[in-house]
Amino acid sequence: MWVLPIVIVILAVAAATSWLLLLGVNRPPLSSLDLPSALTDPPGLDVVLFTALLAGTATGALAVLGLAFRRQRHRELDSARAAYEADRTARHAERVADAAERDAAERRITDLYVRAAEQLGHAQPAVRLAGLYGLERLAEADPGHRQTVVNLLCAYLRMPYHPGATGNGREGELQVRLTAQGVLANHLRENRSASPGSFWAEVRLDLTGATLIDPDFSSCTFGTATFTRAVFAGNAEFSGATFERPADFSGAAFNGSGWFGGVTFDGTVRFRGATFSGAAGFGGTSFNADAWFRDVTFGRHAGFARAIFSGQAGFDGGSFEGEADLREAVFAGDADFGGASFARDADFSRASFMRTVRFADTAFTSALRFEGAIASDPDQAHVWPSGWHPDRAPEGPARLVPAAS
Numbered sequence: 001m002w003v004l005p006i007v008i009v010i011l012a013v014a015a016a017t018s019w020l021l022l023l024g025v026n027r028p029p030l031s032s033l034d035l036p037s038a039l040t041d042p043p044g045l046d047v048v049l050f051t052a053l054l055a056g057t058a059t060g061a062l063a064v065l066g067l068a069f070r071r072q073r074h075r076e077l078d079s080a081r082a083a084y085e086a087d088r089t090a091r092h093a094e095r096v097a098d099a100a101e102r103d104a105a106e107r108r109i110t111d112l113y114v115r116a117a118e119q120l121g122h123a124q125p126a127v128r129l130a131g132l133y134g135l136e137r138l139a140e141a142d143p144g145h146r147q148t149v150v151n152l153l154c155a156y157l158r159m160p161y162h163p164g165a166t167g168n169g170r171e172g173e174l175q176v177r178l179t180a181q182g183v184l185a186n187h188l189r190e191n192r193s194a195s196p197g198s199f200w201a202e203v204r205l206d207l208t209g210a211t212l213i214d215p216d217f218s219s220c221t222f223g224t225a226t227f228t229r230a231v232f233a234g235n236a237e238f239s240g241a242t243f244e245r246p247a248d249f250s251g252a253a254f255n256g257s258g259w260f261g262g263v264t265f266d267g268t269v270r271f272r273g274a275t276f277s278g279a280a281g282f283g284g285t286s287f288n289a290d291a292w293f294r295d296v297t298f299g300r301h302a303g304f305a306r307a308i309f310s311g312q313a314g315f316d317g318g319s320f321e322g323e324a325d326l327r328e329a330v331f332a333g334d335a336d337f338g339g340a341s342f343a344r345d346a347d348f349s350r351a352s353f354m355r356t357v358r359f360a361d362t363a364f365t366s367a368l369r370f371e372g373a374i375a376s377d378p379d380q381a382h383v384w385p386s387g388w389h390p391d392r393a394p395e396g397p398a399r400l401v402p403a404a405s
Contacts (some may be wrong), residue, residue, distance in 0.1 A: 125172025188220035
């Protein structure tokens with residue numbers, strides 16, 4: 001396509017060169033000038049033709065070089081365009097393959113979940129156990145389905161169950177429930193030497209109304225935990241656990257002892273209306289937010305020695321039927337024992353009350369001890385038990401002393 005224009009250009013350049021040189025053939029000689037004869041004599045015809053040919057050849061060479069450069073540039077652009085299209089096609093194919101792989105993985109996970117859930121509803125305990133272990137493996141391998149698995153395990157434990165009942169399959173059902181509790185507890189403990197996926201952080205537990213048999217949640221780390229109206233058959237072990245978010249034990253029934261020694265509650269905790277038939281151990285527990293024990297029944301020993309209440313502490317309306325040990329407890333927020341009843345000894349020795357404390361209408365049937373207890377701000381609107389008052393010191397907190405002293 002470019003050959004004819006190039007030929008025309010070459011001929012035009014040659015013709016123009018020849019015409020210009022031929023003009024010089026007939027010009028008068030320049031002998032009057034003091035110049036060499038080669039410069040003053042008119043050029044011959046052979047010189048004219050040679051020069052025209054040379055000019056045409058040079059022009060043609062330049063045109064060919066320009067054409068070659070243009071073709072090379074087009075080839076490079078075509079190559080770059082082809083590489084871009086190939087790369088885009090490859091990336092698209094990769095995305096399609098990844099999406100297909102994810103879809104296949106999701107289908108496999110869904111199939112595993114459905115199969116395990118069906119096994120969990122099987123009549124045979126052995127099949128239900130297989131379903132539990134299948135769900136556990138699924139939650140370990142896929143964090144995205146972890147909360148769903150936890151929800152299903154909690155739902156199973158919320159199903160009606162009567163520990164004292166007898167009949168066919170009762171022992172098998174007990175083993176299934178103990179296994180479900182164990183799966184939850186084991187994966188709520190952070191073990192750095194364990195395999196990845198063994199610690200299920202930030203999961204939410206909803207065990208409302210669940211029946212738990214001798215549960216052991218010691219050293220576990222909980223997110224939001226709901227044990228409202230749960231029944232703890234046997235002893236409930238929570239020692240050393242950490243509740244990073246609110247925890248609710250309202251209306252829970254602890255048919256045995258409830259051990260919460262050394263527990264850290266970072267969020268609000270509620271035990272309103274809970275019942276402890278056995279001992280309740282909260283020694284050394286840190287309540288970093290509000291703690292509500294309103295209308296709680298402590299059937300036996302209630303231990304809160306060295307407990308730290310950073311927020312409000314509400315024991316109003318509580319019933320302490322056994323000894324109450326609150327030695328060295330620290331109440332950094334308001335403390336309310338109004339309307340509570342203490343049927344046995346109540347020991348507040350060396351306790352610290354930093355804000356308002358209320359013992360309005362509190363009934364003490366047995367001995368009450370406040371030896372060494374202090375009130376950081378005695379000018380607050382405190383309501384102290386009958387027979388006790390703060391002994392103001394010139395400096396520092398006031399100490400509680402019997403009214404007769």
